[in-house]
Amino acid sequence: MVSIRLAEVRDAAAIAHVHVQSWLTTYNGLVPEEYLASLNEAERVPLWQERLTRDISVFVAEIGSKIVGFAGGGPIREPLAAYDAELYTIYLLEEVQGRGIGKDLLSAVAEALVRKDHTSMLVWVLEQNPAVRFYEKTGAEHLMSKQIEIGGVSLSELALGWPDLRRWISSTNALPSD
Numbered sequence: 001m002v003s004i005r006l007a008e009v010r011d012a013a014a015i016a017h018v019h020v021q022s023w024l025t026t027y028n029g030l031v032p033e034e035y036l037a038s039l040n041e042a043e044r045v046p047l048w049q050e051r052l053t054r055d056i057s058v059f060v061a062e063i064g065s066k067i068v069g070f071a072g073g074g075p076i077r078e079p080l081a082a083y084d085a086e087l088y089t090i091y092l093l094e095e096v097q098g099r100g101i102g103k104d105l106l107s108a109v110a111e112a113l114v115r116k117d118h119t120s121m122l123v124w125v126l127e128q129n130p131a132v133r134f135y136e137k138t139g140a141e142h143l144m145s146k147q148i149e150i151g152g153v154s155l156s157e158l159a160l161g162w163p164d165l166r167r168w169i170s171s172t173n174a175l176p177s178d
Helices: 009-026 033-038 041-051 101-115 131-137 165-174
Strands: 002-006 057-063 066-080 083-092 121-126 141-150 153-162
Touching: 002 101, 009 041, 009 057, 009 066, 009 083, 057 101, 066 101, 066 121, 083 101, 101 121, 101 165, 121 131, 131 153
Parallel strands: 083 121
Antiparallel strands: 002 057, 057 066, 066 083, 121 153, 141 153
């Protein structure tokens, strides 16, 4: 049984673990090996401890007492069209992908953003990331693309968005699982 709850500072180490492990499995072959090899869970713990004290909405997915995924969002960082919020991050351990946990985390973030008076949300995702299909299945629209650099390599990143979060939330029961 999966439970979704607000993340707490004490979850930082588990979130750092999921974050790094997800990068290693999701971005293998997409970003330089040297960059992936440099990822360090211990270095990410204090970063997550600090992020979890900010006014952003971060949720964790647990199976039993093990955190297997997380997602977070807040005000948009780089204005784009009429979008006012952003899904900053969503990661799941590879072994739990495809069970609907991603959709549940996405819904939790969207609902939290609506409670904070946000009306729309976008996410930036590498164009080659298999998660693009997940976002499309949840109704996200393609907005634009840009080039970014990771590990010295130029990669294409897509902005996908949900223009009406209230409407999206009301329709999430009809969405397919991730």
